[in-house]
Amino acid sequence: MSPELHGTAGTAGTDLDVAVIGAGIAGLATAHRLTREGRSVQVFEASDAVGGRMRTLRRDGYILDLGTETLAASGYPSTWKLLDEVGVSPVDVLPVHSAVGVWRDGRAHPWVGHPLGGITGAGLSLRGRVHMTRMVGRLLREAGRYDVDRPEETPLGDTTVAEFADGYPAELHDYLLQPAVGTGFGWLPHRSAMGPLVSSMISTRGIFRWRTYRDGMDMLARTIAQQVPVHTSRPVAEVVPTGGGVRVVFADGGELTARQVVLAVPAPLAARLHPAMPADEAEYVRACQYAPMARVSCLLDRPLEPRRGRLEPHVYALLIPQTEDDVLGGLTVEHNKAANRAPRGRGQITLLPAAARTAELLEEPDDAVVRTLLAHAERYVPGIRDACRDAVLHRFPYGSIEAGPAALRARPAFVRRPARAVEYAGDWLALRASSEGAVHSATRAAERVLTHRATAGRAPRLAAHRTL
Template identity: 30%
Template sequence: MRVVVVGAGLSGLAAAHRLRRAGTEVLVLERDELPGGRARSERHGDYLVDTGPDALTGSYSSYLALVDELGLADRVAPSSPVVGLVRDGRLIDIDPRRPWRALTRRALGPAAAGRLLTGWLRLRKAARDVDSYELVNRADLDDPDVSAHDLALRTFGTEVAEYLVDPVMRLTTGSGARTASALNLLGALRAWTAPVVNVRGGLDRLPAALAAEVPVTYGATVTGVDESDDGVRVRYLDAGGEAHTVDADGCVIGAMYHTAVEIWPSLKGYSPEFADRLADVKLVSVSLGYRARTRSAAYIVQVPTAELADVLLIFLQHNKAPDRAPDGHSLITLYTDTTVTDRYLGRTDEQIVDWAAGTVEALCPELAGRRDLAVVTRWPKAGYLATPGFWRRAAGLLDALPADGRVRLAGDLFGAGSMESAVRWGERAATALLDLDRQPRRPTCS
């Protein structure tokens, strides 16, 4: 069997890896000059900056299995378990090993802490049945009229909904709880109770290792995918603009929906309502280096919308993995909330850095005047917003796609927009094509 994979992001590379290990001839076509898609890392002096996805947990079972399979397990390192919370303009450390200190530091009031416990007990069974990285499989729980904020308000009360649930939704969806599906809250309750880990050397290590195993043609812009009963034809332009055609037994499209539907127009016909209501997640990330260490021991800093509406979340990268910043230095990454990102996309890098530095140094005054690095990365399309009803529409698209189709969607469209879901759906696309190839071929007449 011969398969063309469109896209050398994590999902496309995971699919190519599985296909190649099964003995399939694989060609990967990638528009950019590097593998990894949004999973990129950059070296700036002694700083190592992950410019796209950032956090992962022990619940990333497929991702970490692939890391192990490629001999990178020794690069997995635990991140700080301490979680930061912005409240009343302060950065408060919450250590899950000493949860009672959250009360003494006024992260939550006693009544809110009690409602958090009782609410968690109420939702625990429902959360246990939800896989955060395959939320489409529980689309029946995605009420189009109920947001994560609505569910949190009923279950936990106002304080927990605003100061714990809202920032968790910002971490996992790209905006606050009012724009997120209630199903995302159930998924987060399960996924983010696992220990937080990361990869030494940068989050581009896994895609780089995968790309070293499979043939990747860089600078290739795919212009069309045509499907027949027994194969596919893929058309693309190489880096020099020369046109090529490849005939294959199958194709995996590891790209976002808006790209997939351009090169494979048949996709639009399977579920038009899915595309009609898509909302883009848009992000700007700013990474700032400082010649001083933060007092906070947190890695993930949760930022409630009520505190800083424009700031989606903050990562203290020097507490993530030991190689992200030199000894005695801090590396801090701040993301914009998708609902305000258009305003920041129109600003200069200098204006964005000034805003980010002002925010960071107000929370960590020990860093003021010590900055020695600034990196701005813009993501006009970083994913899709999982608004209430999104998972029902995604399930409708998934059900409408032909079971015996030779074009398979990968990417993280049917997952939670994470590196784990990207790997899972890439591997699932590969498995579907392998299963299809094992079926008896339809007889032909001459």
């Protein structure tokens, strides 16, 4: 039951102290941070459940992760700190023992993003391995200049993935870079900047030793939602700064006033909800582009997986290069990621459309999308159509923030803006498409909320908080 909305701000003329719009992990982490600082916070979510792109469904004994699949042991300090603060035990964050593979020559080649991939080639030819080693060496020589919090300042500037790949044999684009960004993020190489991707890979030390939450990827979101007030099924239509705070207008016509608001939603939604945002915010917010994403969760009557070599490990994620398939871009074997994602003796596989086809498929009916992707998946997982007892389609029009050149150029002015009554949280603030990017943004958002309050002279005890 949602708590009473009124009487919490303690100041005449406002109904709330801080309103957080959006109960994805960025919004919930922001609410948690502000609550720890003594602020009164309430969260408003448009959908009927928390988690956003980390939401999980539970059906007939299956655990369906709708968006985010994993978190990393390295490069996720904000997430691990938050887990400790809210009381999530390390034993509830399971190691993923299976590998990431790429499809080539009729089978999955494991060890993509793993040190062993430098030895086995992870699907690359001998010539491709030599050039990959040179490429990695070139990037690592300047590793210290890559910072996930400053994506616009990398040695690669606004060079796109496709432009970067032009300096190497086509094989590195076709069987390494394109499937990595296409399957992993839904990005198109000619639209996405290479520098932020490299920053992320250096931070996480590749894509191995990853983890997943025992009870679904929404586990952290659900834990926080038990500790802060959250109102679900409460869509917001607009936020309007006023002299005495921020007026929040709901889609049903209701209104309230908060001292401060944090928009913890994708950038395009932030622009829509806050049409009067200042110019030093608007240019960057409107430059942030998103890759749409879709996922089909296939509930199987038996465990299946992609073809692999006799002595090779199981894979939990399969990257499918566009040169191999322009409809299906990849799949995740959920029961290889964590055994409890399917009942004993059964399986679950998630299908992801090719990045270049996702927007088109999102316009089709659910059953048509499922049929199309299952038909293509048969090539990689024989028998999947017969084994699929049910399928659930999840659509994300704003699936993955894409670090495009225009956003990189506009970001410095956005970072320099003063703290205001309306602030933002989300992975798009640092163009980092990960749950860590979202959680880290919450720390920054909370600091800016406190800074604005302090500079307004309303809370002297918070004056020590720095301006970002």
